[in-house]
């Protein structure tokens with residue numbers, strides 16, 4: 001049963017006769033607009049992700065400008081969604097108080113949402129999340145009419161920039177359904193903008209912890225996710241790349257809903273020549289293998305990235321099931 005507290009967003013519209021109407025969206029309860037399913041799920045940063053998937057033949061129009069087809073999109077507070085020759089819906093996020101609402105995805109509050117043009121992309125001020133090295137904003141590829149995630153990394157020196165660029169070049173060669181795809185890269189001074197395929201289902205950690213029945217997944221779903229994780233991992237390992245920071249927060253769900261398609265994300269700590277031993281331990285302690293933990297305190301002890309990723313995958317499976 002839904003309670004008032006589960007209400008997370010409203011889609012307001014005015015019908016033909018001028019009658020105002022609202023579709024109320026509840027957390028984890030999909031709704032249908034026309035032919036298009038929309039869903040409201042928790043986001044890792046405490047806010048919500050409101051997404052809508054277009055299944056129509058004519059597409060849908062976002063904010064009166066961008067026609068998007070057969071795509072799953074993220075709707076931010078204040079966005080409008082138009083079904084061609086039919087109704088326009090205005091999206092209102094309700095999960096938080098008014099003060100916080102405008103900035104749910106925005107760590108640097110601004111009065112009004114803004115858009116920056118970077119090449120063919122319109123990068124919005126809506127922040128999807130941030131990691132230790134980067135901020136990720138919602139953007140639109142104005143050529144291909146689709147939403148993407150724009151990850152901005154600020155490097156301190158020219159050398160750092162070259163290093164990151166080298167890594168990005170390796171990752172641009174990766175093409176696998178279970179690995180986040182880099183669409184484009186742009187450099188602006190010391191800022192590197194990486195345009196990534198957008199995932200609209202949030203991250204695996206939030207998915208597990210917000211499970212309505214219990215904070216774990218059933219065996220079938222865990223098995224399905226592990227199968228995809230191992231396929232993605234085998235693909236990158238076959239290319240001699242290790243991820244070195246595998247954890248549920250770095251696994252993104254392509255779309256909301258059960259039995260999700262997943263993608264391995266955040267290659268910020270990835271390493272080429274992953275079969276070689278490294279003395280430099282990186283990653284998140286809870287997911288490190290025993291040899292990684294021992295190497296933390298011993299300058300002369302090393303560990304190898306590829307088996308370390310496999311250990312981390314085991315920890316992820318344990319978390320999903322327990």
Ligand code: AMP
Nearest residue numbers: 128129130131136149196197198199266
């Ligand atoms: P990262 O620095 O790659 O760990 O990204 C930080 C956060 O940004 C993630 O936890 C996600 O919430 C969000 N994010 C990163 N990449 C994407 C993407 N491709 N699609 C949607 N959200 C993303």
